[in-house]
Amino acid sequence: MQTKTKTSKTSPKQSLGDLVSLALSMGALQAKLIDTKSIAVRDWVRLKCQFGCGKYGKLLTCPPYSPSPERMRQTLTGYSNAILMNLPDQSMATHDMIAKLERSIFLKGYYRAFGLPAGPCERCEKCNMEKCINPRLARPTMEACCIDVYETARKNGFSIEVLKTEDEKPTYFGLMLIE
Secondary structure, eight states, rough: OOOOOOOOOSOOOOOOHHHHHHHHHHSEEEEEEEEGGOOOOOOOHHHHHHHHTTTTTTTSSSSSTTHHHHHHHHHTTTTTTEEEEESSOOOOHHHHHHHHHHHHHHTTTTTTTTOOOSSSOSSSSSSOOOSSTTTTTTTOOOOGGTTHHHHHHTTTTTTOOOSSTTTOOOOOOEEEEEO
């Protein structure tokens, strides 16, 4: 008896190393595949947003609307890989790069890809607090998701220091969750 083999119409997933190369080609200054167990989620990070950032409560991508520490910890259990990226800045161009990278990785078969850019979302002059009008592009930052960027970056071999003067240039990071 002969049986027919069904062929898949979807292509095989691209290797994770190729996705790191893709992140670099799209504008990341540095990119590294990391284990999500190395991502430090800390309760105190939300306090730094609440008592230190003028965007707190004013954007749907920021606390208290972004994931709580517990929710982020729970979310990370559904991922084993991520790409940690050193980004050139925290502009909307960088936000767009993260959105395009997320979409590209999604189309390569990693349908759970989710990107976290650097800096608060500034897509709209004033955030529509009823419902985001750019849900395909708007994403919370690592900090908005209670991720300790300093600890996470250092654990994964990146250099990051506290700025001591306004003349110093910040180091920005983004994260792409992949499964």
